[in-house]
Amino acid sequence: MNSTEADGPQDRLLDAAGEVFAERGFDGATIREITRQAGMNVAAVNYYFRDKDELYAATLRHAHSAACELPYAEEAALSAEERVHVFVQNLLRRFLDPLRPRWHGQLMAREMASPTRIFGQVIEEAFRPKCAWLQRALVELCGDRFSGADLDYLTTSIIGQCTFYRQNRQVIQSLFPGLLSPDNLVERLARHITDFSLAAVRNMKPHHPSLSNEPILKSR
Amino acid sequence: MNSTEADGPQDRLLDAAGEVFAERGFDGATIREITRQAGMNVAAVNYYFRDKDELYAATLRHAHSAACELPYAEEAALSAEERVHVFVQNLLRRFLDPLRPRWHGQLMAREMASPTRIFGQVIEEAFRPKCAWLQRALVELCGDRFSGADLDYLTTSIIGQCTFYRQNRQVIQSLFPGLLSPDNLVERLARHITDFSLAAVRNMKPHHPSLSNEPILKSR
DNA sequence: ATAAAAATGAAACATTTGTTTGAAACATTC
DNA sequence: GAATGTTTCAAACAAATGTTTCATTTTTAT
Numbered sequence: 082m083n084s085t086e087a088d089g090p091q092d093r094l095l096d097a098a099g100e101v102f103a104e105r106g107f108d109g110a111t112i113r114e115i116t117r118q119a120g121m122n123v124a125a126v127n128y129y130f131r132d133k134d135e136l137y138a139a140t141l142r143h144a145h146s147a148a149c150e151l152p153y154a155e156e157a158a159l160s161a162e163e164r165v166h167v168f169v170q171n172l173l174r175r176f177l178d179p180l181r182p183r184w185h186g187q188l189m190a191r192e193m194a195s196p197t198r199i200f201g202q203v204i205e206e207a208f209r210p211k212c213a214w215l216q217r218a219l220v221e222l223c224g225d226r227f228s229g230a231d232l233d234y235l236t237t238s239i240i241g242q243c244t245f246y247r248q249n250r251q252v253i254q255s256l257f258p259g260l261l262s263p264d265n266l267v268e269r270l271a272r273h274i275t276d277f278s279l280a281a282v283r284n285m286k287p288h289h290p291s292l293s294n295e296p297i298l299k300s301r
Numbered sequence: 302m303n304s305t306e307a308d309g310p311q312d313r314l315l316d317a318a319g320e321v322f323a324e325r326g327f328d329g330a331t332i333r334e335i336t337r338q339a340g341m342n343v344a345a346v347n348y349y350f351r352d353k354d355e356l357y358a359a360t361l362r363h364a365h366s367a368a369c370e371l372p373y374a375e376e377a378a379l380s381a382e383e384r385v386h387v388f389v390q391n392l393l394r395r396f397l398d399p400l401r402p403r404w405h406g407q408l409m410a411r412e413m414a415s416p417t418r419i420f421g422q423v424i425e426e427a428f429r430p431k432c433a434w435l436q437r438a439l440v441e442l443c444g445d446r447f448s449g450a451d452l453d454y455l456t457t458s459i460i461g462q463c464t465f466y467r468q469n470r471q472v473i474q475s476l477f478p479g480l481l482s483p484d485n486l487v488e489r490l491a492r493h494i495t496d497f498s499l500a501a502v503r504n505m506k507p508h509h510p511s512l513s514n515e516p517i518l519k520s521r
Numbered sequence: 522a523t524a525a526a527a528a529t530g531a532a533a534c535a536t537t538t539g540t541t542t543g544a545a546a547c548a549t550t551c
Numbered sequence: 552g553a554a555t556g557t558t559t560c561a562a563a564c565a566a567a568t569g570t571t572t573c574a575t576t577t578t579t580a581t
Contacts, residue, residue, distance in 0.1 A: 090558085106415070108328035112539060122560050127540065193469050194414050195326070204475050212476055233477045234493045238462045241469075245461025248468050249413050255424050256432055257453045273454045281501035310528085332569060342530050347570065349528095527578070534571075540564080547558070 103184035161221040176247035323404035384438040396467035
């Protein structure tokens with residue numbers, strides 16, 4: 082029933098902790114439920130980790146590092162369009178890929194909604210570089226039509242579409258039953274979000290006709 | 302320091318509960334902190350409501366009903382484009398409008414991430430009709446180019462962009478400092494998301510060239 | 522003004538929960 | 552095989568928390 086079997090007791094604890102933390106949140110999760118699910122004694126968490134806080138931190142690091150290695154190709158190798166697609170694919174995979182334990186993305190979604198101190202690291206070390214990667218592709222796509230805050234808006238529009246599916250799973254299931262069920266879900270979603278966003282970026286006019294002093298050009 | 306003053310003690314409790322629940326979540330919030338913030342005794346929650354659960358339910362209903370009356374115009378009065386704009390505006394207002402207490406949107410975001418039983422009602426009574434309202438506008442925009450699941454994808458793309466700003470406020474502040482600070486934030490965001498989405502909808506090809514049997518048309 | 526009802530407050534109660542302890546079981550090493 | 556270090560377990564502890572009680576104060580109605 083578990084994801085990665087035949088590991089040490091620490092890993093069994095981490096897996097159980099991940100599931101329970103993801104399901105109930107930090108405050109809702111109890112040490113007793115975690116250890117029961119791991120088939121261990123309550124004292125185990127004090128033995129292998131110091132306390133609940135450190136167990137949580139370890140769980141978070143575990144989830145992130147396990148979900149981290151995704152193929153970001155060399156930028157020169159792909160067109161800007163393809164890079165946007167790769168970005169969306171990777172983000173969705175991290176969140177929704179049924180091959181990796183469901184609680185990874187669930188826990189990350191929780192953290193994005195109300196981050197703990199540990200998560201600040203993850204933001205800086207993982208999110209920020211990926212965002213810059215995406216923004217370079219976007220700049221290549223729109224030239225000087227967008228810059229500054231407008232570029233950030235484009236970025237958040239794309240990321241927002243992706244995170245929505247992870248952070249609102251149950252609401253989506255209620256409103257659009259069946260939408261999340263196809264087994265090639267990630268690929269279909271990635272295709273849609275990429276097409277949607279590329280169509281938008283290509284055909285959209287900037288709000289603030291750029292901060293520079295060049296004349297406003299009719300877009301495309 | 303509070304939002305709506307000069308109400309009965311129940312309302313003072315509800316306001317305090319809203320802030321604490323929004324800040325700490327249901328499990329993280331303690332009755333003692335809530336009543337202390339409301340300047341009342343712990344017994345008050347048992348007196349006015351039965352227990353913590355019902356206090357939470359009342360808080361949720363309070364937040365939703367207070368945030369519910371937003372102007373959804375008659376459909377005939379506005380163009381499809383304008384209706385998309387109104388939808389986006391209203392969603393963002395509900396979440397981000399600095400005029401209404403911050404915890405309203407915060408609490409709603411928490412519920413969307415991991416809904417309780419009470420929230421099911423809110424989904425059915427409020428979200429579903431609004432979604433249908435948006436989808437009618439989208440159908441008017443794309444004619445028969447999109448249908449079924451594709452229409453749902455369009456819908457979630459729009460909603461996802463809006464909810465992102467509420468559910469990931471802190472992460473956004475880290476990655477894009479200043480993006481959330483302008484005082485006409487809601488209007489700017491609404492304008493961007495609407496333009497972005499309309500440009501996408503108008504220029505995008507459907508993935509599954511519709512389920513009907515008509516020939517695939519080159520999209521305008 | 523007086524009685525009834527509503528509201529409040531301090532303390533106590535019963536659980537839950539994070540944490541610790543110390544003994545027993547197990548493994549490893551010399 | 553004894554000695555040593557490591558891991559597991561049941562029980563206990565202390566603090567926190569939801570809930571209740573009941574006496575007291577305040578308000579309302581007659």
